[in-house]
Amino acid sequence: MTDSIIIETQPVEHDIAPSPASANLVIVAPAKNGHGSTKRIAHVLSALYDDAQENLDDEPNFTIWSKETNLDRLQDTTMKLDPCRLSTTSDGKDDSSLILCSGSIQNSMKSCDGVEELAVDQAENIVISASETEVNSSTIETDMSQADKNIRQEWLGTTPFAIEDRIDIQRAGHLDDLIYYQQTIYDNIRETPYDPAHWIDLCQCCLTLGFADIAAAAAHKGLILIKASLGRDYGCEGIVYPSNLKILTKTAVSEKLHTHSPAIVEEELKSLLLICYSGLLSSLLACGTFWEGLRAAKEALSIFPMDMDLLETRDMLRDCFYERQNSLKAKAADNFDESLTLMTRVGKIYQMQYPWMDRRLNDRTPALVRELNDNLNSQICEIKPIILRPHRESFDVGPLGIFALRDIEEGESVLVDKCITNTTDLHPKAQTYCDACHSSLLAPYILPTQIVRPECCEDVVFCSQDCCSTATSGYHRVLCGKDWSWIYGRNGRPKSTGLAPDPMWRVRLFLRMVAVYLADIQSTKTKVHPLQHSLFGRMSANYSPPSYPDFPLTRDWYYYENIGAPTRILMTLGINPFTDPHWTPEVIQTIFWKMENNANMSKINLSTTTPPSSNSPQRENSTGEEIVTSINTNYLFLNHSCEPNISWRGPSSTPFVSTDLLEGINSEIIKPGSATIICRARQKIKKGEELKISYIGDPMGTSNNKQWEGGRQERRRWLSKWFEGGCGCSICTKEAEEVKAMAAAKSKP
Numbered sequence: 100m101t102d103s104i105i106i107e108t109q110p111v112e113h114d115i116a117p118s119p120a121s122a123n124l125v126i127v128a129p130a131k132n133g134h135g136s137t138k139r140i141a142h143v144l145s146a147l148y149d150d151a152q153e154n155l156d157d158e159p160n161f162t163i164w165s166k167e168t169n170l171d172r173l174q175d176t177t178m179k180l181d182p183c184r185l186s187t188t189s190d191g192k193d194d195s196s197l198i199l200c201s202g203s204i205q206n207s208m209k210s211c212d213g214v215e216e217l218a219v220d221q222a223e224n225i226v227i228s229a230s231e232t233e234v235n236s237s238t239i240e241t242d243m244s245q246a247d248k249n250i251r252q253e254w255l256g257t258t259p260f261a262i263e264d265r266i267d268i269q270r271a272g273h274l275d276d277l278i279y280y281q282q283t284i285y286d287n288i289r290e291t292p293y294d295p296a297h298w299i300d301l302c303q304c305c306l307t308l309g310f311a312d313i314a315a316a317a318a319h320k321g322l323i324l325i326k327a328s329l330g331r332d333y334g335c336e337g338i339v340y341p342s343n344l345k346i347l348t349k350t351a352v353s354e355k356l357h358t359h360s361p362a363i364v365e366e367e368l369k370s371l372l373l374i375c376y377s378g379l380l381s382s383l384l385a386c387g388t389f390w391e392g393l394r395a396a397k398e399a400l401s402i403f404p405m406d407m408d409l410l411e412t413r414d415m416l417r418d419c420f421y422e423r424q425n426s427l428k429a430k431a432a433d434n435f436d437e438s439l440t441l442m443t444r445v446g447k448i449y450q451m452q453y454p455w456m457d458r459r460l461n462d463r464t465p466a467l468v469r470e471l472n473d474n475l476n477s478q479i480c481e482i483k484p485i486i487l488r489p490h491r492e493s494f495d496v497g498p499l500g501i502f503a504l505r506d507i508e509e510g511e512s513v514l515v516d517k518c519i520t521n522t523t524d525l526h527p528k529a530q531t532y533c534d535a536c537h538s539s540l541l542a543p544y545i546l547p548t549q550i551v552r553p554e555c556c557e558d559v560v561f562c563s564q565d566c567c568s569t570a571t572s573g574y575h576r577v578l579c580g581k582d583w584s585w586i587y588g589r590n591g592r593p594k595s596t597g598l599a600p601d602p603m604w605r606v607r608l609f610l611r612m613v614a615v616y617l618a619d620i621q622s623t624k625t626k627v628h629p630l631q632h633s634l635f636g637r638m639s640a641n642y643s644p645p646s647y648p649d650f651p652l653t654r655d656w657y658y659y660e661n662i663g664a665p666t667r668i669l670m671t672l673g674i675n676p677f678t679d680p681h682w683t684p685e686v687i688q689t690i691f692w693k694m695e696n697n698a699n700m701s702k703i704n705l706s707t708t709t710p711p712s713s714n715s716p717q718r719e720n721s722t723g724e725e726i727v728t729s730i731n732t733n734y735l736f737l738n739h740s741c742e743p744n745i746s747w748r749g750p751s752s753t754p755f756v757s758t759d760l761l762e763g764i765n766s767e768i769i770k771p772g773s774a775t776i777i778c779r780a781r782q783k784i785k786k787g788e789e790l791k792i793s794y795i796g797d798p799m800g801t802s803n804n805k806q807w808e809g810g811r812q813e814r815r816r817w818l819s820k821w822f823e824g825g826c827g828c829s830i831c832t833k834e835a836e837e838v839k840a841m842a843a844a845k846s847k848p
């Protein structure tokens with residue numbers, strides 16, 4: 100089709116969930132003709148505005164996408180549209196043309212000056228207007244059943260709100276255009292990564308596609324660029340990488356505007372700053388991080404106190420925040436504690452593979468499995484694909500497990516999984532644990548003379564020469580000399596009391612994992628993509644299969660933890676988040692999903708026997724308790740069974756540990772507090788059998804464990820995170836049969 104204006108009405112469902120863009124009209128205008136089309140759009144907008152005011156229940160509110168539209172000029176011509184959202188973004192496609200709008204608006208468009216060439220298509224089929232929704236709902240439903248068979252679930256987005264908007268986009272056949280548009284933006288970013296406008300484009304596009312987490316990340320990068328060039332602090336306290344970010348951004352903007360005037364560039368940057376904030380706030384609203392959204396709104400309003408759009412989004416964020424807080428308060432009655440405060444602040448998104456990301460990045464190939472076994476280096480067990488079939492070299496082998504290489508006796512140690520990929524909520528400067536393996540460095544577990552201090556700095560100490568050289572020739576080399584104290588800070592969160600897991604653990608673990616990875620690729624001089632490196636490649640994320648029209652459970656998401664902190668970490672480590680194709684927000688979030696599915700968390704308390712020594716800095720955590728989180732890189736391959744043949748023991752959690760529980764494979768004693776996991780055979784295991792542990796403690800729920808008060812039933816519910824209808828063990832199979840029989844009996848009259 101020809102160059103045309105695309106109008107799409109989006110009824111806003113304020114009472115269900117705020118639509119991210121808060122627009123009841125989205126106008127996509129290819130605007131190939133430069134000035135001419137700007138004028139034309141202005142005409143159409145004026146007419147539309149008048150018409151919409153008469154016909155819509157809500158105040159008209161427009162979103163405009165247009166490639167070359169000059170925002171300021173458009174705003175001038177259409178003053179009365181203020182406070183409508185006017186944002187110019189790129190479409191750049193010639194044949195995209197669909198008009199979806201109510202009959203009356205459509206008519207006024209036709210009668211509007213300069214729009215005779217409008218192509219009208221499918222308007223009869225999908226006519227939605229705010230006032231006519233009810234009348235047309237039956238027609239829409241019949242269309243739906245036909246169209247929904249073709250819904251591409253992977254493109255429904257991570258945003259749990261306003262999913263209908265994305266379904267509508269697909270039904271209307273707009274998805275491919277949006278995907279194309281997104282690709283164009285990525286191309287633009289590759290070309291001029293320091294032009295904040297591209298990041299704003301990406302934010303808007305990802306918002307429309309429903310991937311508000313990626314939208315927030317794009318807005319975040321836009322903000323970093325703009326703030327750096329305007330000389331404002333952007334939350335990274337002086338960490339600027341690349342170091343000439345200010346110049347790079349200003350150059351990109353002045354080249355785009357063909358001007359050398361600093362005043363014009365500054366003006367442009369200021370207007371971009373406003374749009375960028377607006378995109379960020381909408382993204383945070385759509386991710387459900389209302390509290391963080393309010394913090395960002397406060398910052399934005401301190402610069403643009405009178406901006407109506409910002410004020411409106413701020414109000415929405417506030418309403419949503421209080422609504423959630425009140426409902427939590429009502430449920431909790433008198434027990435409103437830190438964990439509930441945290442729940443008022445956490446965002447929620449769907450865990451999804453980003454459909455535009457190369458799927459092969461998540462593949463675990465036969466070559467990777469060989470590498471994993473070289474790493475494991477065991478005579479007792481091996482890592483193998485669970486599904487037996489011929490595996491092609493470049494293909495994903497599917498889920499992995501650990502299998503016995505020989506007959507194993509009851510009680511035998513089968514796997515002692517030491518790991519340096521661990522972290523704690525206690526600052527390393529406390530010097531009460533080994534920075535590498537997390538063994539306790541307190542008496543009586545170790546003599547003060549045995550503690551090893553590295554030559555490079557005084558920030559960390561180790562339990563042994565071995566740990567010291569592992570660290571200083573590896574991950575610590577990457578981290579040494581940089582200030583990481585902020586990842587132990589609270590960042591506006593209530594202090595963790597152990598009731599709620601401290602969400603910063605993800606950030607700390609991410610830092611350690613990235614450092615291990617960077618040290619490895621630096622020493623091997625390879626450029627392997629993080630997701631294909633054995634460190635991250637070995638971990639799988641627990642994606643639920645797409646199941647539209649049912650949606651998976653949402654997962655915790657924070658702007659600070661998932662976007663702000665990782666970006667800051669990468670910039671501190673000298674990774675350029677604007678240009679490095681390895682460290683996109685999609686990759687970072689994928690790593691977060693993987694960590695979440697594979698991390699072990701244990702509360703330990705080994706410090707009660709000794710007071711902190713006088714020459715070590717004061718302990719931040721005076722209770723002596725810490726939460727150790729670790730990725731045990733081999734243990735993570737052990738699958739679950741309710742009839743496990745392996746028992747395991749993590750970091751010892753109390754001062755009273757029988758050494759015989761800490762015995763390693765060669766009878767060496769594992770130091771208390773270490774993040775090592777020790778696995779033993781619970782029974783005789785035959786060669787070739789899969790080694791399995793229980794993910795749910797005592798699988799039958801017969802012991803008195805407070806965490807599992809619901810007994811077997813609660814354990815089964817927990818298991819459903821990984822398995823639908825049980826784990827496949829004989830207990831689960833029997834239970835599933837009973838459930839089936841009960842259901843059959845019920846359905847009989």
Ligand SMILES: [Zn+2]
Pocket residue numbers: 533534535536537538561562563566
């Ligand atoms: Zn150690």
Ligand SMILES: [Zn+2]
Pocket residue numbers: 553555556557558575579580
């Ligand atoms: Zn050092």
Ligand SMILES: [Zn+2]
Pocket residue numbers: 740741742825826827828829830831832
């Ligand atoms: Zn089971």
